[in-house]
Each structure stands twice: as structure tokens, then as C-alpha cells.
Amino acid sequence: MKYSRLTKQQLEELHQEFINFLATQSITGDEWESIKKEKPAVAEEELDVFSDLIWEGVLAKVQYVENISTQQMHLFYLTDKIMKLISVKVMNPEIDLTTEVGFAWFRKNWQSDFVEYLTASKMYTADKNLDKFKLIQQGAVITKGELYQWFEKVIS
DSSP, X not given: OOSOOOOHHHHHHTHHHHHHHHHHTTOOHHHHHHHHHHOHHHHHHHHHHHHHHHHHHHHHHOOEEEEEOSSEEEEEEEOSSXXXXXXXXXXXXXXXXXXXXXXXXXXXXXXXXXXXXXEEXXXXXXXXXXXXXXXXXXXXXXXXXXXXXXXHHHHO
């Protein structure tokens, strides 16, 4: 398996897509129930293949991910050729960016001496989607990129 298996909740939400996936392999609902009971290893493999297919589709479309922790924000723009990063570090130990109060402080003080910015870019490895997946595994969440785009305007 290249990525990770979808969670039970994700699989439930993609129930119809999974049925279609099984149908492409000429597996009926009854056959699937039989496979789960009699060949659980084969059923596990099918879930893994389906999960990888879903991840491939999602990752191919992802353009922005964010990883926000108590004192830092890592905002990524994932272009066709490179990963661009805007990194924000809050130097005030009393501020927690993951809270409403902390983020409100940040909105007021984003230009203060207590906030540092760094920009960087990096080429993808041979597997662009795996690079994106690793960011998600490290805690990044897929976004529409509003925060990145705002910073890109104010930093330029």
C-alpha cells in the first residue's frame, strides 16, 4: 500500500464509490460478503487498493495545505513543479495559534516584532503525490489556500 487505508468513516462516506470499484472488478455484493468471510486477506488488499486510488485522486487535486501548531504556521502552496512554503513563527510563548484568542492576537499583531516570517520553495521528489501525502501525515490539512494567499499578498 502506497498511502494509508481510509478510515472506517471515510469508507462509509465513499460507500457508493467502493461499490463501483468492486463492480469494475466484476465483484458483486454477494461475492464481496463471501470474500470478507472466506478470504479476509483478499478483502484487506481490496480495501488497500481502493484507498490508494482515492488518495491518488485527492492528492492530484490538492493545491494548498496548512499545518498550524501552538506557535507556528506552515502554509504550503503545491504547484505543478514546486512546493512553496510560508512559515510563520510567533515568538510570544503565551500565544497559542490553535485557539480563537491566540489567533485573534495574531490578527492584531501579525506585523509586530513577536512574529517572524520565512518563505521557501522546494522541488518535489520523483513522486509528487507522495510528497503531498507526507505533509498530510505530518499534520497538515487540505485547505482552499485563503491564509496562504493572504500572506502572499502582504509579504510581497
